[in-house]
Amino acid sequence: MTRTKHAQTCDPVLLSVLQKILPDDAIVTTEEERRVYECDGLPMFRQLPMLVVLPDTTGQVREILQLCHAHKVPVVARGAGTGLSAGATPLADGIVLSLARLNAILDLDPQACTARVQPGVRNLAISEAADPHGLYYAPDPSSQIACTIGGNVAENSGGVHCLKYGLTVHNILEIHLLLMDGTLLILGSSALDQAGYDLMALTIGSEGLLGVVVEVVVKLLPKPVLAKVAMAAFDDVSKAANAVGEIIAAGLIPAGLEMMDGPSIRAVEDYVRVGYPVEAAAMLLCEMDGNQVEVESQMVRIEDLLKGCGATSVKIAADEAERAKFWLGRKSAFPAAGRISPDYYCMDGTVPRRKLAQVLEGTAQLAEEFQLTVTNIFHAGDGNLHPLILFDANKPGELKRAEDLGAQILLLCIEVGGTITGEHGVGLEKIQQMCVQFNTEELEQMHRVKEAFDPLQLLNPGKAVPRPRHCAEYRLASGMKSGEDPHAKD
């Protein structure tokens, strides 16, 4: 998986035209500087690109695409490079199109509750700009300090508040999309629907394979009057998983419902000291938001429900400071893992909530089989698991074992009726497992969609949707019968 190719040298003709389109500091040619772009947030996949360009206007982006289209040079669009599925890994014969310099908030309309932004604007910067108006942008991926809205659109990013407020697709109104040949399409609008097909929804989550997003109109929401969070400790993981279903069954939709297992709790508490129950086998963070009376009465119900499900303790954050502390622990989960292990590998599968306990148990068994430690900290309310595989890349064979274990965990997710990715995307990382989740005809249909947008296959080729031939090889290698429908459909 970590094989890299020798990066090609840029065609001097192409380079000379690029130099006419862009200022000198917007073209990265030296190997040293290109190294910065060789991977995204999943560093086990690396590839030095042929060239990196950093345009700062939509017009430049358009010209770059037209030029690459004419020269048949593949293009990988990139935001902040925080993606976790190697979706922005460069190509040895391709250009990395960084959109980081298109970072202006073009308009914020508090009357309409919308913001028009360029793709390189950071997720959190939108909420910060909206804050004086009592508004915010709801999707909040863990990387929100750094990740860009363009990347969020490409990945259909989620966050801890998806259950109540939805994913990126539920919070975007309009997208300006450049096709590979430079055609500009305006998809969606500030009206609530559009004539024709919902191409905006199709584009969101398409991992940069259909077009390049150059402008986005996001929906802003009024900030809730009050949010309260409960922290519940359990002496058994399955009791915590069961409590998740019981909360939903009671007709409550928490703003956030997160779960951590014992090892994660202890790693976090060692790191940030936020008062987590270190003796617990699992804990839940359950946040409700709304108006004062509503939240107060819901918290009483939540507390009763959690205790009824066997919580050994339930603590409701007394004030904003304590609430922030509870969430700080959750947000520190990755760096905390980084302290106890030289390397970690974050997985991302979604399963039906009723299967949570079963999958956590299955994951633990697999971890034992592969002789690696897996900790779990995830969006339990959405059934979105993030098993964190701890390993040491310096120990021979451990990286490979971690990758194999990750692949097995994804297969387990499919087996129980789930999916190989809830919010991180497929990228290069999960391209094999796509062959298991989808059959040949389904993948071919996806390729025909790609061809309708990008007939020359120049945008982020090789990511997200595997070639059926690639799958045939994978199935052969993994012992599946050739041509066999990989998932029982009836």
Add this chain to the structure above:
Amino acid sequence: MPRTNCSQALQEQILQALSEQKTLQPCGGHSKDFYGRTVNGEKLSCAGHRGILNYEPKELVLTAKSGTPLQEIEAILAERGQMLAFEPPHFGPGTTLGGVVAAGLAGPARAYRGSVRDYVLGVRVINGHGQILHFGGEVIKNVAGYDISRLLTGSLGTLALLLEVSLKVLPLPEAETTISMSCDSTTALQHMLTWSRQALPITATAWYRDQLYCRLSGERSAVHDAISLIGGDENTDGSIFWTALREQTLPAFTASKRLWRLSVPPTTLLREESGEVILEWGGALRWCCENRHLIIDKTDYWDYAKTVGGHATCFRGAKPGTEVFQPLPSELLALHQRLKLAFDPKSLFNPGHLYGTTAATGL
């Protein structure tokens, strides 16, 4: 295995039609036959393809065959204290799940709870090659592959035949109240926009015949607080009003000869219309009920909608064979045609239901 047999029977009919070079018109309960351009094709009925396949209230997910009556789905959800949050219109007793998703029409709650596609999690379809395909699934978060389920939502059956749909469902609110107040349309729009900026439990707003209606849903205490904040009088006939608005049985609708649907940015200033106007969706949806002789040219609506950044649909009463949807810019229309080819290269399904056959391929 009735599920397989039923899908197979539909697949066989499609393969048969393909070999005979026929066109097909997928249909369910015939409740929305008035909607979209008229299609000449053999009817392919999905009404017999019915039944709920999976419903787990704790998962907030329901999967059913496309021919399942909407009434049946709503009844089973209500039994477990849940609902389809996007409140699809029925427009008749027989409306089916497949029709709801293919039309992609949501009810009064749209601006506050989301659209049909916001709740579609997965689909099983037959494409124009006669292949049975499955996209998405039964989980809330799923980004594996292109989001084809959402592309097909609202595509009016022009890309593929829906066999099964998985939807996210939500709990019914504990309390629901409608308040109303007398005011003109400009004041009503101002109120709607002001409320949208506040964290209020509003789930529908509308203005009809000098009355502004606002529905509040949620925890009893939250609804109660919001009533005192918003003002107006509690309207005991609220639920009757919202149903009549959704089903277009209000007198203004039934009296209209031609009904226009204007979907615009909510902050768009109101303009003088030739017929009676009804506002909903916090101002983002405006119905124009033309009831005089049709003197207004369709392009008037399309030009206006384009100028304000929205789109207009001749929802009911268009002359057969004429255009009903907002014309698309040429590059966007070309992409629509390429996508039609990607799913249905022989133009098997509903050719010309969206746009006319001026180019080689009707959509």
